[in-house]
Structures are given as C-alpha cells and as structure tokens.
Amino acid sequence: MVEMNLQADARLPAYLRLRDELAARIAAGEWRTDEALPSDNRLARDGDLSVGTVRKAVQMLVDEGLLERRQGSGTYLRKPAFNATLFRFFQMRDSGSGQSIPSSRLLSRELMTAPAAIADVLGTDEVIRIERLRDFADRPFLSEDIYIPVRLFPGFETIPESEIGPLLYPVYLDRFEVFVASAEDEVSFATADETTASRLGIATGDAIAVIERTAYSLNGTPVEWRVARGPADRFRYRSRIG
Amino acid sequence: MVEMNLQADARLPAYLRLRDELAARIAAGEWRTDEALPSDNRLARDGDLSVGTVRKAVQMLVDEGLLERRQGSGTYLRKPAFNATLFRFFQMRDSGSGQSIPSSRLLSRELMTAPAAIADVLGTDEVIRIERLRDFADRPFLSEDIYIPVRLFPGFETIPESEIGPLLYPVYLDRFEVFVASAEDEVSFATADETTASRLGIATGDAIAVIERTAYSLNGTPVEWRVARGPADRFRYRSRIG
DNA sequence: AATTCCAAGTTATATATAGAACTGGTTGAC
DNA sequence: GTCAACCAGTTCTATATATAACTTGGAATT
Numbered sequence: 001m002v003e004m005n006l007q008a009d010a011r012l013p014a015y016l017r018l019r020d021e022l023a024a025r026i027a028a029g030e031w032r033t034d035e036a037l038p039s040d041n042r043l044a045r046d047g048d049l050s051v052g053t054v055r056k057a058v059q060m061l062v063d064e065g066l067l068e069r070r071q072g073s074g075t076y077l078r079k080p081a082f083n084a085t086l087f088r089f090f091q092m093r094d095s096g097s098g099q100s101i102p103s104s105r106l107l108s109r110e111l112m113t114a115p116a117a118i119a120d121v122l123g124t125d126e127v128i129r130i131e132r133l134r135d136f137a138d139r140p141f142l143s144e145d146i147y148i149p150v151r152l153f154p155g156f157e158t159i160p161e162s163e164i165g166p167l168l169y170p171v172y173l174d175r176f177e178v179f180v181a182s183a184e185d186e187v188s189f190a191t192a193d194e195t196t197a198s199r200l201g202i203a204t205g206d207a208i209a210v211i212e213r214t215a216y217s218l219n220g221t222p223v224e225w226r227v228a229r230g231p232a233d234r235f236r237y238r239s240r241i242g
Numbered sequence: 243m244v245e246m247n248l249q250a251d252a253r254l255p256a257y258l259r260l261r262d263e264l265a266a267r268i269a270a271g272e273w274r275t276d277e278a279l280p281s282d283n284r285l286a287r288d289g290d291l292s293v294g295t296v297r298k299a300v301q302m303l304v305d306e307g308l309l310e311r312r313q314g315s316g317t318y319l320r321k322p323a324f325n326a327t328l329f330r331f332f333q334m335r336d337s338g339s340g341q342s343i344p345s346s347r348l349l350s351r352e353l354m355t356a357p358a359a360i361a362d363v364l365g366t367d368e369v370i371r372i373e374r375l376r377d378f379a380d381r382p383f384l385s386e387d388i389y390i391p392v393r394l395f396p397g398f399e400t401i402p403e404s405e406i407g408p409l410l411y412p413v414y415l416d417r418f419e420v421f422v423a424s425a426e427d428e429v430s431f432a433t434a435d436e437t438t439a440s441r442l443g444i445a446t447g448d449a450i451a452v453i454e455r456t457a458y459s460l461n462g463t464p465v466e467w468r469v470a471r472g473p474a475d476r477f478r479y480r481s482r483i484g
Numbered sequence: 485a486a487t488t489c490c491a492a493g494t495t496a497t498a499t500a501t502a503g504a505a506c507t508g509g510t511t512g513a514c
Numbered sequence: 515g516t517c518a519a520c521c522a523g524t525t526c527t528a529t530a531t532a533t534a535a536c537t538t539g540g541a542a543t544t
Contacts, residue, residue, distance in 0.1 A: 073506080073523090074523090074525080236428060238427070
C-alpha cells in the first residue's frame with residue numbers, strides 16, 4: 001500500500017533495498033520456479049555487500065513466502081502452494097481421502113461495470129466478471145462470482161478456456177504477473193436465491209454458506225474480489241490463527 | 243508446562259536452544275510486560291554466545307509475536323492482544339460501532355471423562371468441562387462447551403466465578419501459566435438441538451453456526467478444545483490468509 | 485524553571501571470516 | 515555397470531567487531 005514507491009531507494013538500509021530489488025526482479029519474471037537465483041556470495045559480490053546483508057534480504061522474501069532456500073543447492077522461486085493455503089479452506093467434509101482439486105467450469109466471462117461496493121474494494125469499476133461452478137464428487141458444490149480489474153488482467157476474457165485450469169491464481173501469475181500473496185475471507189450464512197439454487201442443484205431457500213474473499217498482491221493492492229456459495233450442510237471451513 | 247522439553251537440547255543449533263530457553267522463561271512468568279528483558283549484550287555474555295546469535299533467537303520470538311523490541315530502550319514482553327487476534331473472529335454482523343467484548347456467564351464447570359474424540363485431541367481423558375453462554379446486545383449469541391486437561395489446569399473448577407472475566411485465555415496465563423499461542427478453527431453449519439436452542443433462545447431445528455476450536459500452547463501442545471454454537475443468521479467469521 | 489546538552493546503554497545495521505552441513509556431479513576403482 | 519570417494523558450490527551456523535540510530539536520565543546551562 002505504501003509500497004507503490006518508485007523512489008524506494010531514498011535512504012533505506014541496504015538489506016531493504018536489496019529485498020525490494022529482488023522482489024521487483026522476481027515480479028518481472030526473471031527466474032522460473034525451477035532455476036536457482038544467484039547465490040548469496042554472488043549477490044554479495046554484485047551488490048558490493050556482505051553475505052550477512054544478502055542473507056537478511058533473502059530471508060525476508062523467504063518469510064514472505066516468495067522464495068525457498070535449499071541447503072547445498074540454491075535459492076529458488078517458490079511454487080505457490082495454492083492447495084496448501086488459499087485453497088484448502090474449501091475442502092468438503094465427506095471428502096474421505098480425496099485431496100483432489102475440484103474440477104471447475106467457467107459459465108461466463110464478461111467486461112462490465114462493477115457494483116459500487118465491489119468497485120470500492122478494487123479501486124476501479126472497470127472489471128471482468130467470471131462466473132464459475134466447481135464440482136466435487138460429481139456434484140456441484142460451489143458457485144462463484146469473481147471480479148478482477150481490467151487494468152491488471154487485460155484480455156482475460158479472451159483466453160481460451162482450455163488454457164485455464166481449475167485454479168485461477170496460477171493463471172494470474174503466469175499470464176499477468178499478478179501474485180496473490182494474501183487474502184481475507186468472510187464466512188457467513190444465507191439462503192439460496194433462484195440462480196444459486198439452480199446452479200448448485202438445490203432448492204430455493206435452502207441453507208447455503210457464503211464466503212466472500214478479497215485477494216491481495218504482494219504490495220497489498222486488492223487484485224480480486226469473489227463470492228462463493230455452497231450448500232451449508234456439506235460445508236466446512238478451516239482456519240489457522242496466530 | 244514448566245519444561246516439557248527436557249530433551250530439547252539434543253543437538254539443536256545454539257540460537258534455537260536460546261530461543262527455547264527464553265520461551266520457557268517467558269512462559270514461567272519471569273518478566274512482566276513493562277520490564278525489559280536482559281539486553282542482547284547481557285544475554286550474549288551470560289550464554290557465552292555472540293550477539294548475532296542472541297539477536298537471531300530474540301528475533302524469532304519477536305516474529306512469533308511474543309516479544310517486542312524498542313530501539314534504544316530494550317526488549318519487552320508483548321501484551322497479548324487477545325481482542326485483535328483470537329477473539330475478533332466472533333464479532334457479530336450488526337454490531338455497528340460496538341467493539342465491546344460480549345459478557346459471558348458460566349453455566350457449569352465439572353470434572354469428567356472426555357469423549358473419545360476430544361480425549362484424542364487433548365492427549366488425556368481427564369478433563370474439566372466448562373459450559374458458557376455469551377451475550378451480545380442483551381441477547382445470547384454463543385453457547386460454548388470448553389474442555390481443558392485437568393493436568394494443566396488443576397483446580398480450575400473451584401476458582402470463584404468473580405475472578406473469571408469474559409475472556410478465558412488471560413485466566414489460563416495468569417493462574418496456570420498456560421499461554422495460548424495459536425489455534426485452529428473449523429466452521430460449519432448445522433441445526434440446533436433442543437439444549438442449544440433453549441440456551442440461545444431460538445427454535446429447535448433453526449440453523450446455527452458451529453465453530454470447533456483447538457488451541458495450542460507455545461510448544462504446540464493442545465491445551466483446549468471447544469465448540470461454540472450461535473444463530474447462523476447473525477454470524478460472520480473473518481479470517482486472514484497468507 | 486525550563487531548556488539544552490551529554491553520556492551511557494540499548495537496539496539496528498553492516499562487514500569480514502570460518503567452518504559445518506548438504507547437494508549434485510565427476511572421477512576412479514572394482 | 516556399480517559403487518565409493520571426491521570435489522566444487524551452496525546454504526547454514528557462529529563468532530567478532532564496528533558503527534549508526536535511538537532512548538533515557540541526569541547534568542549543565544540559560
């Protein structure tokens with residue numbers, strides 16, 4: 001948020017300047033998840049810094065979940081573990097052993113003017129709305145309305161559906177260099193309206209769980225707002241605190 | 243709780259040993275929130291370590307939210323912000339401006355043998371069960387069943403109710419030196435049985451939200467299991483991810 | 485009485501260095 | 515061909531040191 005700064009190099013400590021530089025180069029796509037970044041020693045030489053300073057900068061990015069250090073091997077760009085974090089909250093109760101990712105179908109994608117409340121969150125009313133339905137165990141279990149700013153995702157609505165997998169965040173990263181670093185969820189309870197009921201294959205007025213999520217990029221900018229609805233009786237939301 | 247880990251000192255790196263030692267001394271109540279811990283230099287001398295190693299250990303505890311460093315002044319025990327973390331998730335939707343903590347009434351406290359599922363989580367079946375009802379805006383909104391191991395909380399059932407405030411975790415800390423450092427919540431929806439309905443003042447069969455929580459101490463030991471139930475239509479659960 | 489200044493103590497930043505622990509590949513012996 | 519030994523490169527741990535930035539309290543000055 002206060003990180004929009006291009007003038008970052010004011011008179012910040014060296015380790016912060018290096019952290020920012022690395023973050024920028026990562027965001028620019030300089031490295032892939034399977035190739036090592038320059039070694040600590042290399043970065044120290046290049047930047048005319050000591051190894052300790054370099055390690056402090058790199059450690060910050062590790063703590064932020066961007067990088068991954070492998071002793072004896074190198075420092076790598078981390079493959080975002082969407083399953084383990086942003087996604088696992090949507091597991092269903094009776095899944096048994098299934099760690100499988102639910103399949104998903106895109107119902108629609110369209111350019112539109114966002115409702116005021118959503119425009120307020122995203123900071124713009126020029127958005128793309130994605131309607132999506134996720135199946136699990138051969139039954140629809142989650143109906144989603146997703147809003148993303150056109151500014152950040154130009155042309156998203158024209159990407160062939162075949163190139164969009166069951167998870168959106170990897171698409172955001174690969175095609176638009178938008179990294180979803182954190183999110184806020186809000187869980188509540190409601191009853192199904194007609195549209196939702198027909199999508200989920202339940203009756204109008206049936207109990208549903210509602211998850212509203214705002215997703216943020218690394219610098220804290222909101223990059224997505226979505227609402228997901230599913231049958232309340234099959235729903236379970238897990239959260240770790242502290 | 244004093245020293246669960248006698249074997250901890252196996253052959254861990256020095257900074258981890260120091261971190262563990264400090265965590266134990268903090269848990270034992272050696273310092274208050276308004277007095278400084280020994281300085282980095284002092285800890286280095288005492289432990290025959292270098293300052294860098296000490297700083298690494300202290301920094302871990304800062305990252306874990308236990309300590310707080312004030313440049314030029316010292317390192318202090320942080321005042322646990324129960325409101326800001328473990329508690330805020332239970333705010334109700336229509337609260338308006340009310341940041342107030344709901345009042346709570348203890349309905350019962352008794353020594354008992356825990357059901358298998360709970361004994362499994364807590365690692366013992368000798369527990370104390372606390373039934374509690376929380377009010378908000380003059381209406382009951384949360385019915386809780388709380389289970390804590392007798393081993394960790396001996397005599398909890400005999401504490402005068404007047405000495406138990408609306409929040410339990412401060413009581414755990416002050417009287418039993420048990421620090422609740424993290425928790426896992428699981429939110430689901432169900433319908434009210436007779437007991438719950440009468441406590442909450444709703445009808446049997448009405449939709450309720452169910453929050454099951456396992457709370458952990460610093461070293462990861464489960465120290466409490468609770469289930470909370472409230473009217474689903476007034477419920478809202480907030481969670482930050484990543 | 486109020487303000488300024490100073491000194492000691494503290495955390496924060498940064499460097500330089502050394503060896504341990506580990507990885508991945510190459511070489512060599514069998 | 516297989517296995518063991520070796521090696522270069524990497525991260526990890528730890529020490530020692532120096533300086534900057536900041537806080538606090540008391541002394542000195544006005």
